[in-house]
Amino acid sequence: RFGLKTKFLGRNIFYEETVDSTQKIAQKLAYEGAEEGTIVLAEEQIGGRGRMDRSWHSPKYKGIWMSVLLRPNIPIMQAPQLTLLTAVAVVQGIEEVTGIQAQIKWPNDVLINGKKVTGILTELQADSDRIHSLIIGIGINVNQHIEDYPEELQNTATSLFIEKKEDWNRAVIIQAILLKMEKLYTIYLENGFYPIKLLWESYALTIGTRITASTLTGKIVGKALGITDDGVLLVEDEQGTTHRIYSADISVTS
């Protein structure tokens, strides 16, 4: 169990050397009735998946490629809250182990010095309006050197090694993040999203700054005001109109 100090997160761990995607395995386990807290970990993904149908570069032994199964009794609309919660857990876990202060770019990219160190992808299975299972995929770039990245990622991605010139023990980072995540999830179930939202906003890079949100229907330029309780991003444009952004790529504009 990798020396885990958690109560239920990671009580069942499925560990594989090479997989297509840990998301797929976790989905199958969820479907078969695996219990909440089940985790799938792999050393390498051949078909790692990212948001918006992108692929996720997951080289062998270099990073943490992990999927976490949760079964919260919440409406589908609230599922993004758990993605935001996971980003907070990752920031806190990274900080505890490495001392690096990472930041969150809405909705759930974790960045260090403006470059991406972690991506989170949440997929869910639901009957009518209730969530049956939530698969939270976490990809953390840990020990990659810059030349391990394909050229097109070298300007936008980073790793914990690149930031600190130090090799990190991935198990220690997994332990820290899962412990944070379990604590936050317990707070969430007992007290709702508000305390998590405050933490999320304290790490958020984009709140209060001028951003460009590229959505499927066009670009919105304005000031990011904050997030709603559902995790929707609020952006105020030059005319003073507030837009609710459900899905977009965000860049900081000056």
Ligand code: BTN
């Ligand atoms: C993104 O930023 O686009 C999300 C990337 C999510 C990557 C992780 S790695 C573990 C899990 N398995 C996958 O195929 N994807 C997620």
